[in-house]
Amino acid sequence: MPATFVFDLDGTLVDTAPDLVGALNLVLSLEELKPVTTDELRHMVGHGARALIQKGLASRGRAVSDARFEDLVRAFLAHYELHIADESGLYPDVEAVLDMLADAGHVLAVCTNKPEKLSLLLLEKMGLLPRFAAVCGADTFPVRKPDPAHLTGTIALAGGDVRNAVMIGDSRTDRETAKNAGIPCILLEYGYSDVPARELGAEALIARFADVPKAAAGLLPASGS
Numbered sequence: 001m002p003a004t005f006v007f008d009l010d011g012t013l014v015d016t017a018p019d020l021v022g023a024l025n026l027v028l029s030l031e032e033l034k035p036v037t038t039d040e041l042r043h044m045v046g047h048g049a050r051a052l053i054q055k056g057l058a059s060r061g062r063a064v065s066d067a068r069f070e071d072l073v074r075a076f077l078a079h080y081e082l083h084i085a086d087e088s089g090l091y092p093d094v095e096a097v098l099d100m101l102a103d104a105g106h107v108l109a110v111c112t113n114k115p116e117k118l119s120l121l122l123l124e125k126m127g128l129l130p131r132f133a134a135v136c137g138a139d140t141f142p143v144r145k146p147d148p149a150h151l152t153g154t155i156a157l158a159g160g161d162v163r164n165a166v167m168i169g170d171s172r173t174d175r176e177t178a179k180n181a182g183i184p185c186i187l188l189e190y191g192y193s194d195v196p197a198r199e200l201g202a203e204a205l206i207a208r209f210a211d212v213p214k215a216a217a218g219l220l221p222a223s224g225s
């Protein structure tokens with residue numbers, strides 16, 4: 001029975017931190033604030049660009065007006081779009097595992113809090129875009145993760161079935177989204193999270209992307225993977 005595998009993007013499929021840090025540090029420099037390190041940034045990602053900028057400014061004790069904030073969001077997105085794949089790269093085994101799942105007839109999709117346009121651009125640059133039946137970003141639906149409708153809407157667009165689906169992510173946001181949708185969740189320990197992934201109570205916790213098929217087989221209905 002084919003299952004639907006829904007993947008988070010940042011911190012799950014692609015290590016985007018090296019390019020996100022460039023965009024955030026541009027914003028901080030516009031405010032004459034000290035840059036963040038890539039490690040600091042890894043604890044701030046997961047709720048989209050606006051939340052990342054808010055966290056970056058807050059980490060430096062800076063509050064800005066609403067109008068200035070909108071200017072900074074525009075600067076961040078323009079810079080990030082130009083540099084989206086300068087240093088970002090796939091985590092080990094991502095391509096091979098996606099191929100294996102697709103060859104087995106499973107449906108693959110992406111559910112991310114990155115804007116849809118940037119998600120498509122990044123996946124295209126990583127050579128992964130043709131593998132996904134649906135790529136749904138923060139602005140694809142009126143709601144986004146952790147609202148379960150972002151996940152269930154992604155599965156519907158991909159032509160999958162919520163009763164035979166699994167979410168693979170890296171953060172509290174992914175864990176809560178899956179829980180809210182009644183869908184099992186696998187968390188990767190290497191991703192971006194404000195707390196260690198092992199503390200989030202996911203149905204499965206794995207250290208390597210190569211472990212996705214085995215973990216999913218234990219969570220999907222019989223013969224699901």
Ligand SMILES: O=C(O)COP(=O)(O)O
Pocket residue numbers: 008009010011045046047048049052111112113114
């Ligand atoms: O852009 C973000 O903050 C998070 O993106 P993700 O949902 O793919 O982890």
Ligand SMILES: [Mg+2]
Pocket residue numbers: 008009010011012046169170171191192
């Ligand atoms: Mg993520």
